[in-house]
Amino acid sequence: xxxxxxxxxxxxxxxxxxxxxxxxxxxxxxxxxxxxxxxxxxxxxxxxxxxxxxxxxxxxxxxxxxxxxxxxxxxxxxxxxxxxxxxxxxxxxxxxxxxxxxxxxxxxxxxxxxxxxxxxxxxxxxxxxxxxxxxxxxxxxxxxxxxxxxxxxxxxxxxxxxxxxxxxxxxxxxxxxxxxxxxxxxxxxxxxxxxxxxxxxxxxxxxxxxxxxxxxxxxxxxxxxxxxxxxxxxxxxxxxxxxxxxxxxxxxxxxxxxxxxxxxxxxxxxxxxxxxxxxxxxxxxxxxxxxxxxxxxxxxxxxxxxxxxxxxxxxxxxxxxxxxxxxxxxxxxxxxxxxxxxxxx
Amino acid sequence: xxxxxxxxxxxxxxxxxxxxxxxxxxxxxxxxxxxxxxxxxxxxxxxxxxxxxxxxxxxxxxxxxxxxxxxxxxxxxxxxxxxxxxxxxxxxxxxxxxxxxxxxxxxxxxxxxxxxxxxxxxxxxxxxxxxxxxxxxxxxxxxxxxxxxxxxxxxxxxxxxxxxxxxxxxxxxxxxxxxxxxxxxxxxxxxxxxxxxxxxxxxxxxxxxxxxxxxxxxxxxxxxxxxxxxxxxxxxxxxxxxxxxxxxxxxxxxxxxxxxxxxxxxxxxxxxxxxxxxxxxxxxxxxxxxxxxxxxxxxxxxxxxxxxxxxxxxxxxxxxxxxxxxxx
Ligand SMILES: Nc1ncnc2c1ncn2[C@@H]1O[C@H](COP(=O)(O)OP(=O)(O)OP(=O)(O)O)[C@@H](O)[C@H]1O
Ligand SMILES: [Mg+2]
Numbered sequence: 150x151x152x153x154x155x156x157x158x159x160x161x162x163x164x165x166x167x168x169x170x171x172x173x174x175x176x177x178x179x180x181x182x183x184x185x186x187x188x189x190x191x192x193x194x195x196x197x198x199x200x201x202x203x204x205x206x207x208x209x210x211x212x213x214x215x216x217x218x219x220x221x222x223x224x225x226x227x228x229x230x231x232x233x234x235x236x237x238x239x240x241x242x243x244x245x246x247x248x249x250x251x252x253x254x255x256x257x258x259x260x261x262x263x264x265x266x267x268x269x270x271x272x273x274x275x276x277x278x279x280x281x282x283x284x285x286x287x288x289x290x291x292x293x294x295x296x297x298x299x300x301x302x303x304x305x306x307x308x309x310x311x312x313x314x315x316x317x318x319x320x321x322x323x324x325x326x327x328x329x330x331x332x333x334x335x336x337x338x339x340x341x342x343x344x345x346x347x348x349x350x351x352x353x354x355x356x357x358x359x360x361x362x363x364x365x366x367x368x369x370x371x372x373x374x375x376x377x378x379x380x381x382x383x384x385x386x387x388x389x390x391x392x393x394x395x396x397x398x399x400x401x402x403x404x405x406x407x408x409x410x411x412x413x414x415x416x417x418x419x420x421x422x423x424x425x426x427x428x429x430x431x432x433x434x435x436x437x438x439x440x441x442x443x444x445x446x447x448x449x450x451x452x453x454x455x456x457x458x459x460x461x462x463x464x465x466x467x468x469x470x471x472x473x474x475x476x477x478x479x480x481x482x483x484x485x486x487x488x489x490x491x492x493x494x
Numbered sequence: 495x496x497x498x499x500x501x502x503x504x505x506x507x508x509x510x511x512x513x514x515x516x517x518x519x520x521x522x523x524x525x526x527x528x529x530x531x532x533x534x535x536x537x538x539x540x541x542x543x544x545x546x547x548x549x550x551x552x553x554x555x556x557x558x559x560x561x562x563x564x565x566x567x568x569x570x571x572x573x574x575x576x577x578x579x580x581x582x583x584x585x586x587x588x589x590x591x592x593x594x595x596x597x598x599x600x601x602x603x604x605x606x607x608x609x610x611x612x613x614x615x616x617x618x619x620x621x622x623x624x625x626x627x628x629x630x631x632x633x634x635x636x637x638x639x640x641x642x643x644x645x646x647x648x649x650x651x652x653x654x655x656x657x658x659x660x661x662x663x664x665x666x667x668x669x670x671x672x673x674x675x676x677x678x679x680x681x682x683x684x685x686x687x688x689x690x691x692x693x694x695x696x697x698x699x700x701x702x703x704x705x706x707x708x709x710x711x712x713x714x715x716x717x718x719x720x721x722x723x724x725x726x727x728x729x730x731x732x733x734x735x736x737x738x739x740x741x742x743x744x745x746x747x748x749x750x751x752x753x754x755x756x757x758x759x760x761x762x763x764x765x766x767x768x769x770x771x772x773x774x775x776x777x778x779x780x781x782x783x784x785x786x787x788x789x790x791x792x793x794x795x796x797x798x799x800x801x802x803x804x805x806x807x808x809x810x811x812x813x814x815x816x817x818x819x820x821x822x
Contacts, residue, residue: 209725251731259728273719275738276818287727322817335723 155224156346156378157183162219164205171453175201177402180479183346188379190393192386196449198402199382203348207265208250221245225262226345261291264339268351270331274323281319284338291342306337311367329360340371348380365392386429390414398422401460408486418488420467467492502806513798518565521787527557528582528785555582568788579788588792596796598667599774603758606693610700618708619740622716640702646764648695664691665770692769696762707746715739748811752804756797
């Protein structure tokens with residue numbers, strides 16, 4: 150792989166929460182790679198650390214949580230100070246995990262180079278500020294624009310995300326908009342400074358199917374227009390198939406499989422990935438009403454006491470004797486296909 | 495918005511009529527009237543009372559008429575002539591007595607409220623954003639003291655300390671030479687010199703409550719997703735906190751100013767007695783014990799009017815600061 154199209158590389162990231170009840174190893178040695186102008190889908194059951202990994206990149210992990218190990222190398226394409234456009238060969242590599250989370254450097258990256266769209270469009274916007282105020286704020290923070298220009302820019306962004314009547318909507322409050330409109334406003338806000346990476350943490354989970362389809366189409370279209378990468382977090386494999394170029398499967402704070410979207414669906418390797426794919430309902434299966442949908446047996450272990458060895462072994466259908474003893478290494482099976490399982494050693 | 499305000503004002507009128515009737519009935523509830531308690535106090539001092547004279551006075555004040563006639567006359571006087579009746583114990587028109595007292599009460603309460611907020615909000619924000627830090631514990635401890643200590647007790651302590659250790663007489667709102675003097679710049683300065691003591695005492699209590707409210711609301715708001723969104727924009731921590739969650743956490747302040755003020759005015763009565771302040775409270779208390787019905791009634795009625803108007807103002811204020819509230 151050519152290093153020049155690497156955008157972000159997470160190596161052995163560990164983000165723990167230190168609570169009175171014990172330590173939660175929310176992310177426990179995760180490795181990820183995001184290439185420029187591509188989409189990485191991140192899937193996994195609830196609680197496996199997807200959101201915490203995303204927040205670790207932004208360095209906005211909630212109180213009590215801390216990155217204890219690992220690197221997050223961000224290959225920042227420097228911008229021309231005059232035009233604001235990015236040059237492709239001037240790259241500054243910096244380790245986000247080593248930055249002061251309250252410092253100036255990370256703040257200049259948040260919202261400008263890496264931005265984020267959250268799950269709940271209902272509550273992710275301030276209820277007491279207008280849409281225009283909230284979008285204009287990011288614009289004037291990161292770009293040298295006066296308030297009038299910032300407003301123009303906000304209207305332009307609302308227009309690009311397909312907001313009807315952007316001139317009027319800009320002075321609306323979030324509660325006056327529908328869920329889909331709010332998520333469009335969130336996307337407009339996130340993209341207003343043309344970031345090179347957009348982290349979308351289950352951006353469509355709270356929306357109905359039709360609206361979800363519209364938002365997904367919009368994101369793909371804007372990705373093409375603006376030339377950015379997307380880290381798309383979801384537990385909906387159907388959405389992954391539609392959106393992602395590559396997929397990382399997470400289980401208990403680790404990335405257990407990392408593959409292109411085709412390989413993941415046609416040649417899944419990790420027993421967990423295989424089980425996940427089997428749990429998708431299929432149209433054909435309807436004939437066979439008596440056959441239940443396959444679900445992964447057992448449930449996610451208690452995050453305070455993670456199992457020894459491979460974290461998935463208590464639920465694994467193909468477990469071997471050594472699975473509860475040693476931690477499986479990351480095995481490179483094919484070009485661009487890695488799996489953390491002893492079966493492939 | 496304008497329609498809403500007009501409608502609310504229209505509703506206020508019947509409310510105030512009902513309040514005035516209830517007020518009037520309540521001050522008539524104790525057995526006897528002003529003259530019987532007047533006679534009783536004279537008798538207690540060993541004076542001989544002429545029954546005929548009492549009867550003449552009762553006639554003159556209209557105390558022998560049915561209660562609804564007395565009420566009608568009182569209201570008619572207020573509405574048509576701005577005449578609030580005669581204070582029987584002080585032998586002066588009520589309107590000459592109440593306005594200065596009401597104004598001083600308002601000044602004392604509003605200043606105390608604002609000073610209280612001014613201290614409570616930053617401290618509450620600090621407490622919430624530094625939850626379980628040493629300063630948070632100290633602030634919390636002091637605020638519980640503030641809630642638990644009645645202001646009159648604090649007033650007594652302050653007076654005692656000032657008198658015994660500093661040789662100061664901190665009572666009153668004016669120095670002797672200004673009490674009866676007409677308003678002048680010097681009198682205002684003199685008022686300010688005296689005002690800070692009751693203001694500090696009342697603000698101490700107000701601060702404590704406001705601090706608890708700010709801290710509790712802000713702790714709730716800090717976990718809301720919109721705060722995370724604000725951090726993700728790249729704003730500084732200070733700006734995130736003051737622009738977003740603090741803004742929402744302060745809404746209850748606006749929605750309660752109305753009755754907070756009325757509360758402060760009536761709550762300050764005991765403190766005013768202790769510190770000998772020329773506010774509304776002590777005079778109202780005397781009027782009630784003497785059954786000086788027009789004076790007491792006028793005070794009570796005015797306090798009710800202020801509460802009703804205050805509630806309207808705080809509703810308008812809240813709708814203005816919180817766009818989620820629709821005025822229809
Ligand atoms: N603020 C926090 N304090 C303590 N523990 C936390 C906090 N946030 C997350 N965790 C813990 O970290 C683990 C991973 O949580 P995370 O939110 O990343 O899961 P997720 O994969 O995003 O799940 P979901 O699909 O439900 O969003 C969970 O065990 C969770 O309990
Ligand atoms: Mg999540």
